[in-house]
Amino acid sequence: MAFDYDFELILKVRDYECDMQGVVNNSVYMNYLEHARHEFLQSVGLDFKELLKQNIVAVVARAELSYKNPLQSGDEFVVRLKAEYSAMKYIFYQDIYRLPDNKLCMKTVITVVTLVNGKLAPASEIVNVIERLRELKNEM
Amino acid sequence: MAFDYDFELILKVRDYECDMQGVVNNSVYMNYLEHARHEFLQSVGLDFKELLKQNIVAVVARAELSYKNPLQSGDEFVVRLKAEYSAMKYIFYQDIYRLPDNKLCMKTVITVVTLVNGKLAPASEIVNVIERLRELKNEM
Amino acid sequence: MAFDYDFELILKVRDYECDMQGVVNNSVYMNYLEHARHEFLQSVGLDFKELLKQNIVAVVARAELSYKNPLQSGDEFVVRLKAEYSAMKYIFYQDIYRLPDNKLCMKTVITVVTLVNGKLAPASEIVNVIERLRELKNEM
Amino acid sequence: MAFDYDFELILKVRDYECDMQGVVNNSVYMNYLEHARHEFLQSVGLDFKELLKQNIVAVVARAELSYKNPLQSGDEFVVRLKAEYSAMKYIFYQDIYRLPDNKLCMKTVITVVTLVNGKLAPASEIVNVIERLRELKNEM
Numbered sequence: 001m002a003f004d005y006d007f008e009l010i011l012k013v014r015d016y017e018c019d020m021q022g023v024v025n026n027s028v029y030m031n032y033l034e035h036a037r038h039e040f041l042q043s044v045g046l047d048f049k050e051l052l053k054q055n056i057v058a059v060v061a062r063a064e065l066s067y068k069n070p071l072q073s074g075d076e077f078v079v080r081l082k083a084e085y086s087a088m089k090y091i092f093y094q095d096i097y098r099l100p101d102n103k104l105c106m107k108t109v110i111t112v113v114t115l116v117n118g119k120l121a122p123a124s125e126i127v128n129v130i131e132r133l134r135e136l137k138n139e140m
Numbered sequence: 141m142a143f144d145y146d147f148e149l150i151l152k153v154r155d156y157e158c159d160m161q162g163v164v165n166n167s168v169y170m171n172y173l174e175h176a177r178h179e180f181l182q183s184v185g186l187d188f189k190e191l192l193k194q195n196i197v198a199v200v201a202r203a204e205l206s207y208k209n210p211l212q213s214g215d216e217f218v219v220r221l222k223a224e225y226s227a228m229k230y231i232f233y234q235d236i237y238r239l240p241d242n243k244l245c246m247k248t249v250i251t252v253v254t255l256v257n258g259k260l261a262p263a264s265e266i267v268n269v270i271e272r273l274r275e276l277k278n279e280m
Numbered sequence: 281m282a283f284d285y286d287f288e289l290i291l292k293v294r295d296y297e298c299d300m301q302g303v304v305n306n307s308v309y310m311n312y313l314e315h316a317r318h319e320f321l322q323s324v325g326l327d328f329k330e331l332l333k334q335n336i337v338a339v340v341a342r343a344e345l346s347y348k349n350p351l352q353s354g355d356e357f358v359v360r361l362k363a364e365y366s367a368m369k370y371i372f373y374q375d376i377y378r379l380p381d382n383k384l385c386m387k388t389v390i391t392v393v394t395l396v397n398g399k400l401a402p403a404s405e406i407v408n409v410i411e412r413l414r415e416l417k418n419e420m
Numbered sequence: 421m422a423f424d425y426d427f428e429l430i431l432k433v434r435d436y437e438c439d440m441q442g443v444v445n446n447s448v449y450m451n452y453l454e455h456a457r458h459e460f461l462q463s464v465g466l467d468f469k470e471l472l473k474q475n476i477v478a479v480v481a482r483a484e485l486s487y488k489n490p491l492q493s494g495d496e497f498v499v500r501l502k503a504e505y506s507a508m509k510y511i512f513y514q515d516i517y518r519l520p521d522n523k524l525c526m527k528t529v530i531t532v533v534t535l536v537n538g539k540l541a542p543a544s545e546i547v548n549v550i551e552r553l554r555e556l557k558n559e560m
Binding site for chain 4: 182187
């Protein structure tokens with residue numbers, strides 16, 4: 001890995017995700033990215049649905065997606081993720097690599113903000129997790 | 141029309157709905173059918189989201205789908221709907237025809253039930269609408 | 281298992297598959313079912329995309345879906361499948377159970393036909409696989 | 421309009437497009453944007469599927485999406501589009517406004533490239549259309 005990721009999720013293309021061009025439709029990558037973020041949250045003990053119930057709503061504010069190589073029917077791939085927090089923004093660097101050859105398929109930067117009880121505010125549950133991750137990596 | 145429908149909704153295939161075979165993916169028809177039922181409800185003054193807020197949850201209990209002819213990129217089509225109510229079940233006969241040639245693409249019977257405050261029960265708002273429709277048609 | 285299935289695929293609900301009601305949207309089950317059929321084909325050495333290239337197009341002709349219990353965010357589940365072939369029709373009995381409690385979520389019968397070079401005809405590749413499966417089970 | 425758009429497409433949110441948060445899921449906007457681009461092509465006499473048959477494959481290379489305000493169940497909205505061409509890249513400025521209040525929901529820049537017979541190359545059919553549009557606007 002060129003990059004020091006915090007989390008990764010291995011998935012496989014499903015045929016219904018492919019479009020007329022015979023490759024995964026552009027919109028489906030957003031599904032992969034969202035699913036990987038929610039699985040990352042779960043891996044650190046946070047649940048998107050439970051956060052919703054506590055009126056903590058995580059919202060994508062900005063997405064920058066660079067499509068490098070298309071995924072196709074039958075492909076296995078990995079979504080790798082690194083999280084940062086700064087000034088009310090959670091930044092997720094999420095890159096997709098095809099397996100087993102590790103060919104880069106997509107590079108993205110997803111900026112998320114949280115609404116706590118309807119107001120833009122940091123959710124300490126998420127901030128703490130990300131800051132601890134960053135500290136742990138710096139110590140190493 | 142071979143049948144005396146209560147409602148119809150004209151739509152157009154979107155390219156992202158087509159799969160590797162170059163036709164609308166089987167699952168997407170369920171989207172068309174759901175959207176047509178919700179638009180039917182709106183046409184008679186009922187809103188799915190508002191019903192949810194009143195703890196009236198409409199749930200599909202059974203779907204019988206006969207795929208006759210596939211829709212393709214660029215096709216316009218109409219979803220036609222007839223509603224009946226009997227013994228706690230709302231029965232929606234929903235058929236899809238391609239336009240402008242009216243070729244039959246799909247015949248379906250969708251059985252819906254309602255949960256009112258979490259319990260299986262008829263939702264009088266919906267029952268009344270359907271029974272009035274049936275009366276009006278019988279009078280004609 | 282109440283039934284003697286030929287194949288099973290374990291999956292997990294992804295949050296983007298859930299709708300306003302907070303449960304997996306009805307159309308998404310069709311995705312699960314299709315994916316399980318394609319994975320079943322792969323498990324017996326057949327590839328949906330390769331079949332397409334050989335002008336063997338598998339098409340759903342009929343789907344009967346009984347929704348028993350909704351899947352929710354975070355649920356793991358298994359799609360179990362039994363295949364039969366008779367008179368130009370491939371019948372897939374596909375049932376979905378929530379894990380780990382094995383609660384039945386959905387019972388379905390999916391009827392598939394094949395177009396070989398554009399004409400309705402049996403695809404011997406698929407027929408042979410299913411008939412061998414049935415023989416093997418009968419021997420036991 | 422703050423901007424001089426080339427094309428617009430009016431759509432309505434469908435309930436199956438909304439997720440657990442009760443708003444349109446982030447990935448669905450990519451569907452809206454793709455559909456608007458394909459409808460724009462059709463409005464100038466080009467068909468995505470026909471282009472594919474001629475081995476002209478339009479591919480999204482980059483997407484920059486700024487989510488401003490979420491669309492909800494029942495909302496009508498318009499996708500507005502302005503196209504530019506420069507150095508092998510088709511740039512689509514695509515913005516989404518809720519109707520009837522014209523509230524800005526999303527600002528995007530979508531960069532598309534074309535593969536002609538498998539090689540990165542301009543597709544003169546598309547380039548000509550965009551350059552004529554730009555000339556026409558400049559004359560005014």
